[in-house]
Amino acid sequence: MKTQETTAHAGAGRIAAMDPARQAYLLLRTVFTAAPVLFGLDKFTNVLADWTDYLAPVATAVVPVTPQAFMYGVGIVEIIAGIAVAVRPRFGSVLVAVWLLGIIVNLLVLGSFFDVALRDFGLLVAALALNRLAGSTAASGRGR
Template sequence: MASASASAVPAQRSSSTMAADRQAFLLLRTVFTVAPILFGLDKFTNILTHWTVYLAPQATSVVPLTPQTFMYVVGVVEIIAGLIVAVRPKYGSLVVAVWLAGIIINLLLLGSFYDVALRDFGLLVGALALNRLSVGTARTTA
């Protein structure tokens, strides 16, 4: 049982640990604010890529929209998700994580772009890390 008490969280945290937590929080908050907004805007311009290539046919069979119209909806949702992260990172990070899970499922249904699905899984884990960090920094962020 000695190991259990040794791994207990100390009552007070050092200022350098708190500063590192704050820096990690700000980095993740910035990325998960800016990236969804930029990717969401790009759904309207297709400058980075033609996003409909990444859309599984099952998506448009469930929601009867053209692939490009579907991407417009995706873009709006991504912009909103980024704004929520900016304002309420504790909740926005969960919105982004769920959204990324949906993207991963879409890519797996597509049967290709497994590399992108794996990257998005890493982003999902980052969004969950932001959520955990936002709990500890909620008092210092307004």
């Protein structure tokens, strides 16, 4: 009879034996599913940040709503993007990359938070890496 420790060790062994491309795919897919959903939900609560501080005034000039209403829309799109990564990672990863590009442009137009823009550029590259891995046989589990 297997103990919980033996079962857990066997599970860890399967993960360690998994193809590195498959591991990378699963890590990126998990993060790009969870993070957009969590950040999207936070647009409604502002627990992590006051998200309107990151919004360039030109955004509400183009879309004539209050900054908080704009952030509600942002939150909805982020939640949809996270779900898209979970369901269709090849499509969802491109959606997340394009969304991150929009965030980067917004931050550059705002003229501050350049550190966040640089971080988001790294995330954009990671989303594109997820897209490439989602199309590979290693990510689909068919590869070795």
